[in-house]
Amino acid sequence: ALSKVIGQMQTLHSTLLLLSRMENNQFTFQEQLIPGDIVAGAAEELQFMTEAKHHTLEMNKPEDFLIPGNKSLFRILVINLLRNAIQHTEPGSVIRILFDRKSIIFTNPGNPLDMEEDKLFNRFTKSGNRKGNGLGLAIARKIAELHHADIGYSYKEGQHMFYLYW
Numbered sequence: 001a002l003s004k005v006i007g008q009m010q011t012l013h014s015t016l017l018l019l020s021r022m023e024n025n026q027f028t029f030q031e032q033l034i035p036g037d038i039v040a041g042a043a044e045e046l047q048f049m050t051e052a053k054h055h056t057l058e059m060n061k062p063e064d065f066l067i068p069g070n071k072s073l074f075r076i077l078v079i080n081l082l083r084n085a086i087q088h089t090e091p092g093s094v095i096r097i098l099f100d101r102k103s104i105i106f107t108n109p110g111n112p113l114d115m116e117e118d119k120l121f122n123r124f125t126k127s128g129n130r131k132g133n134g135l136g137l138a139i140a141r142k143i144a145e146l147h148h149a150d151i152g153y154s155y156k157e158g159q160h161m162f163y164l165y166w
Helices: 002-023 035-045 047-052 071-087 136-146
Strands: 031-033 056-059 067-069 094-100 103-109 150-156 159-165
Touching (some): 035 047, 035 056, 035 071, 047 071, 071 136, 071 159
Parallel strands (some): 056 094
Antiparallel strands (some): 031 067, 094 103, 103 159, 150 159
8 A cells, every 4th residue: 555655656746847847948849740650659558558448449540740849748648638538438438539630639438527627637637536646637738838739628429529739
């Protein structure tokens, strides 16, 4: 039990340090990123979580396009959004990632949020009795801002949709 608490404290510390470094402009954004490749890599990295919950991941792969940014941070953004979809979806569901040249949309089925949408990207905000520290979407928002992208959420016809657009 103690090792679990220590692990959670280390994760919280690392996460808060990342947020602080981003807010103090300690990253460069001069790489040319191919979003489709980064999303495909993140999907592969989280495949064990996807399989453990018996999800199917569907993704359209667009023609390659480039955005300027920081590959490490953009990868964290994608992993946070994909992990969110995996964790907050009933087992055996289909999670979709849709691309075009101006957006990436992550969709997953589920019940409506049990919180106000405008608080979703705030720090330490969690839905219900969920695991985690409530920082994943706050980090995603900050990384999106640093990449000059908008991030948003909507719920329609039983589907949660997180979207990035340039």
